Amino acid sequence: MSGAGRYTDGLQGGGTSVLYGRAAEQERLAGLLAEARAGRSGALLLRGEAGIGKTALLDWLAGTAAAPAEESTTGDRGTTDDRRVTGDGETAGDGREVRVLRVTGVEPEADLAFGGLVQLLWPVQDRLNALPAPQAAALRAILGTGREQRGPDRFLTGLAVLTVLAELAEDGPLLCLVDDAQWLDRATAEALLFAARRLAAEGVAMVLAGRDDDGFTAPGIPELTLPRLDFEDSSRLLADRGRAPALHSQIITESAGNPLALIEFDAARSDQPHQHAPLPVADRVSSAFRARIGGLPERTRLMMLIAAAEGRGDLPLLLRASELLGVDLGDLAEAERTGLMYVMGGAVTFRHPLIASATYQGAVLARRIAVHRALAEAATDPDCRARHLLAVATGPDQEAALELAAAGGRARGRTAYAAASGLFGQAARLTTDPRQRASWLAEAAALALAAGHAAQADRLAQEAGELADGKMCGLVDGLAGGLADDPAAGARVASVRAAVAFELGDRNEAAHSLLARVGDAAPNATLQEASGLLRTAAAYGWLAGDADAVRTAAARLATDAGAADPLVEGLERLCEDDAEHGLPLLTRFLERRPDPSGPRDADEEQAVRMLALTCGLLLGDDEAAHALASAEVRRCRSQALIGQLPYALDVLAQTQLLAGHHRDAAAAVTEAEEIARDTGMRRRLVRLGAVRARMGAIEGDARRVRELADATPRALRTGVDCALVLLDLGLGDFGSALSRLDPPPPGPDRYTWLSLSAAADQIEAAVRLGQPERAEEALRHCESWARATTAPWAQAVALRCRALIDDRPEPYAQALHLHEKGGRPFERARTELLYGEWLRRARRPNEAREVLRSAQATFERLRAEPWVRRAATELRAAGERRVAARVPAEKPIDRLTPQELQVVRLARGGSSSREIAAQLFLSRRTVEHHLYKAYPKLGVGSRRELARLDLG
Numbered sequence: 001m002s003g004a005g006r007y008t009d010g011l012q013g014g015g016t017s018v019l020y021g022r023a024a025e026q027e028r029l030a031g032l033l034a035e036a037r038a039g040r041s042g043a044l045l046l047r048g049e050a051g052i053g054k055t056a057l058l059d060w061l062a063g064t065a066a067a068p069a070e071e072s073t074t075g076d077r078g079t080t081d082d083r084r085v086t087g088d089g090e091t092a093g094d095g096r097e098v099r100v101l102r103v104t105g106v107e108p109e110a111d112l113a114f115g116g117l118v119q120l121l122w123p124v125q126d127r128l129n130a131l132p133a134p135q136a137a138a139l140r141a142i143l144g145t146g147r148e149q150r151g152p153d154r155f156l157t158g159l160a161v162l163t164v165l166a167e168l169a170e171d172g173p174l175l176c177l178v179d180d181a182q183w184l185d186r187a188t189a190e191a192l193l194f195a196a197r198r199l200a201a202e203g204v205a206m207v208l209a210g211r212d213d214d215g216f217t218a219p220g221i222p223e224l225t226l227p228r229l230d231f232e233d234s235s236r237l238l239a240d241r242g243r244a245p246a247l248h249s250q251i252i253t254e255s256a257g258n259p260l261a262l263i264e265f266d267a268a269r270s271d272q273p274h275q276h277a278p279l280p281v282a283d284r285v286s287s288a289f290r291a292r293i294g295g296l297p298e299r300t301r302l303m304m305l306i307a308a309a310e311g312r313g314d315l316p317l318l319l320r321a322s323e324l325l326g327v328d329l330g331d332l333a334e335a336e337r338t339g340l341m342y343v344m345g346g347a348v349t350f351r352h353p354l355i356a357s358a359t360y361q362g363a364v365l366a367r368r369i370a371v372h373r374a375l376a377e378a379a380t381d382p383d384c385r386a387r388h389l390l391a392v393a394t395g396p397d398q399e400a401a402l403e404l405a406a407a408g409g410r411a412r413g414r415t416a417y418a419a420a421s422g423l424f425g426q427a428a429r430l431t432t433d434p435r436q437r438a439s440w441l442a443e444a445a446a447l448a449l450a451a452g453h454a455a456q457a458d459r460l461a462q463e464a465g466e467l468a469d470g471k472m473c474g475l476v477d478g479l480a481g482g483l484a485d486d487p488a489a490g491a492r493v494a495s496v497r498a499a500v501a502f503e504l505g506d507r508n509e510a511a512h513s514l515l516a517r518v519g520d521a522a523p524n525a526t527l528q529e530a531s532g533l534l535r536t537a538a539a540y541g542w543l544a545g546d547a548d549a550v551r552t553a554a555a556r557l558a559t560d561a562g563a564a565d566p567l568v569e570g571l572e573r574l575c576e577d578d579a580e581h582g583l584p585l586l587t588r589f590l591e592r593r594p595d596p597s598g599p600r601d602a603d604e605e606q607a608v609r610m611l612a613l614t615c616g617l618l619l620g621d622d623e624a625a626h627a628l629a630s631a632e633v634r635r636c637r638s639q640a641l642i643g644q645l646p647y648a649l650d651v652l653a654q655t656q657l658l659a660g661h662h663r664d665a666a667a668a669v670t671e672a673e674e675i676a677r678d679t680g681m682r683r684r685l686v687r688l689g690a691v692r693a694r695m696g697a698i699e700g701d702a703r704r705v706r707e708l709a710d711a712t713p714r715a716l717r718t719g720v721d722c723a724l725v726l727l728d729l730g731l732g733d734f735g736s737a738l739s740r741l742d743p744p745p746p747g748p749d750r751y752t753w754l755s756l757s758a759a760a761d762q763i764e765a766a767v768r769l770g771q772p773e774r775a776e777e778a779l780r781h782c783e784s785w786a787r788a789t790t791a792p793w794a795q796a797v798a799l800r801c802r803a804l805i806d807d808r809p810e811p812y813a814q815a816l817h818l819h820e821k822g823g824r825p826f827e828r829a830r831t832e833l834l835y836g837e838w839l840r841r842a843r844r845p846n847e848a849r850e851v852l853r854s855a856q857a858t859f860e861r862l863r864a865e866p867w868v869r870r871a872a873t874e875l876r877a878a879g880e881r882r883v884a885a886r887v888p889a890e891k892p893i894d895r896l897t898p899q900e901l902q903v904v905r906l907a908r909g910g911s912s913s914r915e916i917a918a919q920l921f922l923s924r925r926t927v928e929h930h931l932y933k934a935y936p937k938l939g940v941g942s943r944r945e946l947a948r949l950d951l952g
Contacts, residue, residue: 018240019060020259021233022053028224029061032205036173037098039925041199045181045218046209048226050354051260051285054209057226058102058177061207065098065175097172105183107353108311111423112383113416114142115312116188117157120176121164130167132918134638135160142414155678157187157415158194159921165195166923169203180353181210181218186451187416193218194678198922201929219677228257237262260352264288289358292338299331301359302367304341307332308360309371309391313347320378325371369394383407386423393430401431405440412447421447425460438467442493445500454504461497490517491529498540507544511537515552531557531565538568539611547575547747566592567611577746577781579788586615590624613651617753620791622823626655637919646672646684653691654753660825660862662695664905667898671920686712690719690754697727698826700866718749722758729761730866737765743777756785756794763801764834772805779805793823800831809838816851829858833871840878848878893951895937901951903930904938908946 019026025046032042046054103120117139125143128136138160168174178184178192196206197220210216212225229237234252237259255261264285293301306321307313322328332348335341342349350356360368369392376388386407389400408423424444428437441464448457494517502510514537518530534557541549554572558564570585590612609632616625629652636645649672656665669691676685689708696704705727709720721741728737741758744750759778766775779801786798796818803811812835819828832855839848856871875883896904899920906916913931917924935941938949 019053019056020237020240021229022057022060022226025057025224025226026060029057029207030064032207033061033065033098033173033175036169036175036203036205039201039203041169041202041204041206043196043199043206043208043221045221045223046207046226047212047223048209049213049258050211051258051352052226052228053259054226055179056259058179058207058209061175062100062102062177065100065173098175099168099172100175100177101168102177102179103184103188105178105180106311106313107180107183107356108309108387110183110185111419112185112387113187113411113414113419114157114185114191116178116184117142117161117191120178120188120192121161124164124168127164127167131160131163132914135163135918139164155190155194155675158191159918161191162195162198162921162923163917165199165204165206166202166917166925169925172203174202174204176204176206178206178208181208182216183353184216185416186418187411187414189216190418193221196221197674197678198926200923200926202923202925229259229262230257234262238266241266258285260354261285286354286358286361289340289355290362292340293355293359293362296334296338297331299327300334301363302371303327303329303331304335304359305363305367306371306375307341307348307350308356309368309388310375311356313349315343315346315348317375317378317380317384318348321371321374324374324377383410390426390430396432397430398432401427401436404430405436408440408443408447417447417451418453421445421451421453421456421460434467438464438493441467442496446496449496449500454500457496457500458504461493461500464493465497467493491533494533495536498536502540502543507540508546508549511540511544511546511549511553514540515549515556518556535565535568538571542571542748545747545749550575550748567615571748574751575747577750577784579751579785581788582751583619583785583788586619590615590619610647613648617651617654618751620753620756620785620789620794622655622658622791622793625651626659629655646676646688649675650684650688650691653688657691657694658753658824658826660858662698662862663893663896663898663901665691665695667901670898671902675921683716686716687719690723693720693723694726694754697723697730698862698864698867700727700730700864702727702731718752719754722754722761725758725761725765729765730864730870732866734765734768738762738769738771738774743781750781751785756782760797760801764804767804775801775805791823792818792821793827796831797824797827800834803838804834807838809835809842812838825858826862826864829855829862829864829867829871832858833867833874836871836874836878840874845878849875849880852878852880892938892949896934897930900930900934900937903927904934904946905951907931907943908949908951 028044032044035042046057048054101120101124103116105116109115121139121143125139128139131139134156138156142157165174165176176192181189184192192206192208196208196218199206208218208221210218231252234255234257235248238248238251241263251262251265255265265288293304296304302325303322306318306325306327310318310321319329322331329343332341332343336343340351340355342351350359363371372388372391376385376392379385379388382403386400386403389397389403393400404423404427408420408427411417411420411423421444424440424447428440428444431437431440441460445457445460445464448454448460494514498510498514501507501513514533518533518537534553538550538553538557541547541553550568550571554565554568557568566585567589570582570589573579573582573585576582613625613628613632616622616628619625629648632648633645633652636648649668653665653668653672656662656668669688673685673688676682676688689712693705693708696702696708705720705723709717709724712720725737725740728734728740741762743759743762744755749755759782763775763778763782766772766778782798782801786795789795796815799811799815799818803809803815812831815831816828816835819831832851836848836852836855839845839851852871852875856868856875859867859871872883893901899922902920903916906919907913911919913924913927916922916927920927931943938946940946940949
């Protein structure tokens with residue numbers, strides 16, 4: 001497999017192995033390698049301008065890895081081995097081998113999906129058999145070495161990379177070097193960063209190097225920026241090259257301390273003795289390179305141009321293309337002699353990327369096109385051919401467009417969505433078929449959205465929409481009527497535009513644009529197309545709180561599309577505040593969900609699953625919602641669907657919170673937050689704060705709740721505001737609790753479990769303020785919803801609210817009887833507290849103490865501090881002599897971190913370390929590290945002993 005080779009930054013003296021001015025950086029890198037030798041992992045991003053010495057440091061680190069640990073040195077005169085260490089490994093200080101994997105980003109390959117990952121993993125593909133089947137299939141699909149089919153989640157690749165790195169580290173420390181990271185294709189960069197952020201205890205060191213001005217970002221990875229050399233170190237470098245001290249000052253001034261500039265300006269001084277152009281250092285270095293290239297023979301320049309245009313250093317391809325252009329490998333001799341290029345190991349490489357750029361930019365357009373045409377003709381890889389055909393095209397070109405679209409389809413199949421989006425967008429620019437242009441633009445927008453690039457998706461979707469609407473008819477022949485007579489294409493464009501609008505926060509626009517599309521295309525749309533758009537419009541309308549959109553979708557679905565849908569009809573009934581008929585329809589929807597194995601579109605099936613989870617909570621059937629969420633989490637874990645997992649974990653955390661399992665809820669939210677952060681799901685990340693806010697409100701952590709409220713945008717504050725109502729109530733600030741939220745009008749916002757809980761909280765606040773009349777609307781809403789649901793806890797809460805308003809004991813007793821059927825222990829304890837208060841006021845202290853003790857015990861278990869204090873106060877008032885108003889001491893399980901708790905639970909259930917690693921998207925070593933840390937906290941010494949622990 002041909003590699004891109006490597007470039008050498010000019011940090012070393014000519015012909016020497018000395019690094020100047022990099023003592024601190026060498027020490028940092030040596031420490032990272034030492035940690036890997038000790039079995040601990042870490043990652044670092046080196047940043048700096050072109051020529052600053054990033055590659056030289058990577059070379060030095062590779063050489064250090066090849067030496068025994070006790071011989072590794074750092075400092076200004078730390079040694080470097082200029083050999084490139086391969087995957088064969090070298091002997092480490094502990095007797096085991098240090099394996100070094102290396103990949104270099106290449107600018108022409110930036111749109112070649114997973115090109116960098118192929119370069120990195122090709123030497124170790126024999127280790128794929130040790131991976132879980134879905135992960136092995138993912139990497140084989142990328143490497144082109146298998147026929148396995150895998151799921152559509154792009155982050156499965158990141159998990160597979162993490163696992164294969166951890167497997168390699170089983171043999172000894174692993175050093176992974178990534179040079180010119182700014183030119184990695186996006187799919188490779190995402191996979192490597194996903195793995196880097198999860199490294200913990202495997203013995204893997206990953207060092208990435210990238211320019212500081214090319215937009216490469218690595219959130220969560222520590223960074224080290226390389227400064228320019230000072231005068232002293234610059235002088236030492238020049239002296240090492242034999243330059244007289246009297247000439248140092250001018251060269252150092254011109255180079256501004258950039259090591260590559262020092263060397264190139266020194267080498268070019270005899271030809272350009274007075275160059276002081278006011279250009280950036282990189283531009284002046286490029287100018288120097290162009291001058292040197294211009295002095296080479298024409299045939300050498302052509303051969304260099306072929307190598308620069310090809311970009312990967314693929315020697316067989318270069319030879320085939322050069323034969324078409326009448327040159328050969330011998331014409332590179334002069335470039336090799338002058339040190340501009342190397343030919344070794346079956347690859348052709350430039351000494352530095354700026355040389356390749358200077359070669360390409362210095363050639364006239366006609367020559368560049370001729371070279372790309374020859375490369376396209378000589379290419380055997382279809383993706384490579386498509387890339388060169390794009391460079392040849394100077395206008396519409398249907399052949400190139402079709403090949404680019406095919407390449408986009410292959411990238412999409414490998415889940416390289418960003419690369420696929422770019423390829424479909426380029427195909428759309430070149431096609432001569434206006435209908436294909438609209439279709440490919442829509443596909444590019446959908447893929448950009450899947451890749452997390454909402455702004456790019458918005459731009460592409462708008463352009464596709466203008467074509468579909470016929471607004472660009474004057475510019476595009478053959479599309480005078482838009483896509484009105486092609487309903488399938490129009491539906492696709494409309495769906496993508498709505499999805500983009502929804503992701504960008506304009507949920508109302510998402511719903512109404514789909515409704516408008518159905519109206520425009522009604523004469524030609526099929527029942528399936530219209531039904532799908534209307535169902536999606538109803539979902540967007542519900543989530544946007546737009547009752548009118550839900551009503552319109554329901555009406556059109558029942559009439560225009562000629563179909564009734566229990567989901568849409570149920571949502572429409574709730575918009576009319578008709579819980580009596582709406583909730584049973586949603587129950588029917590849950591019971592009749594389509595078989596996931598049936599022939600359904602993947603996106604539609606995922607939407608059905610998400611709506612099912614939401615409906616479970618809406619119906620108040622916590623057990624069903626928990627079962628659905630648990631099943632969805634298991635499905636996402638087993639299929640490594642990391643992109644879909646945060647939503648499932650969010651719903652699971654809500655059901656765990658409602659069941660009183662706060663530690664489990666916190667662990668689920670922590671995992672969801674990490675994945676949402678890694679995958680760029682910013683809105684999902686914000687919404688996850690509602691669960692943490694609710695926990696904080698129950699526990700009386702006012703600071704945490706208010707910090708979450710301050711960090712949450714107003715448009716997404718509903719969940720946090722509901723938590724603030726509960727916090728106010730627990731702290732006795734009844735006025736704030738009552739006035740903080742207005743009762744939502746009939747519609748979607750009225751029927752969420754959070755708003756229903758807040759209604760019960762505000763009823764209690766109104767009664768305690770002596771203003772029960774302010775609770776009448778909330779009470780009617782609670783009772784209406786409770787009558788329509790079959791959840792005993794919901795009926796109990798409604799009875800508790802009625803008892804508060806009427807000040808009678810019978811509803812309390814009925815409520816406690818219903819609470820005995822299970823569900824929401826916090827609500828049961830609140831009912832017991834209020835009933836105990838009523839009994840105490842009615843001079844029935846013995847009965848009061850009994851229910852108050854039960855309430856206090858539950859509040860203590862939930863660590864609900866304000867409520868513990870209230871129960872203790874009531875117990876004392878009821879004659880209890882020994883009352884401790886404090887949260888119980890920490891249990892062993894409370895000492896675990898969220899991730900340790902997840903690992904321990906799975907291990908206790910019998911899962912192996914490898915199985916746990918696959919489920920939690922960790923390496924096996926990290927799982928065992930968490931168990932090692934958890935055992936002493938729990939007072940056990942092995943997995944076998946976990947079985948006897950109570951982890952409830």
